[in-house]
Amino acid sequence: MTLKKYAPILARYGVGIVFFIFGIDQLVRPGAWIAWVPSYVINFGTNFGMNNISFIYFNGLFDLIIGFLLIIGIFVRIVALIGALHVAGIIISLGYSDISVRDFGLLLILISVFLNGPDELCLDKKLIKI
Numbered sequence: 001m002t003l004k005k006y007a008p009i010l011a012r013y014g015v016g017i018v019f020f021i022f023g024i025d026q027l028v029r030p031g032a033w034i035a036w037v038p039s040y041v042i043n044f045g046t047n048f049g050m051n052n053i054s055f056i057y058f059n060g061l062f063d064l065i066i067g068f069l070l071i072i073g074i075f076v077r078i079v080a081l082i083g084a085l086h087v088a089g090i091i092i093s094l095g096y097s098d099i100s101v102r103d104f105g106l107l108l109i110l111i112s113v114f115l116n117g118p119d120e121l122c123l124d125k126k127l128i129k130i
Contacts, residue, residue, distance in 0.1 A: 026060025073122025
């Protein structure tokens, strides 16, 4: 019995669940995330009338959507690429830390999902008949 076919599914579900949970947490407890907003984002956001909390709500919704799409398996390659770029930006803004090391693991999983594309349980495969 081969278990290889389950690896891409678990990677996609795993990283999707992480994004989904982070998104929910940012929407429910935005104050807990304020310390993670880089100063350049605050400066950029104030030019558009966006404060820290607004940015966290926006980012939370963004993470929630990425997580949801990865979990159900729609637009898997595109969403994994967008998620990878998002996480790469976070890693760059944080510099070397325990959080950025964790995020580097998420980045590698997202790249893996991107390279693999839709797996057996993706709605992409069922809807488009890939």
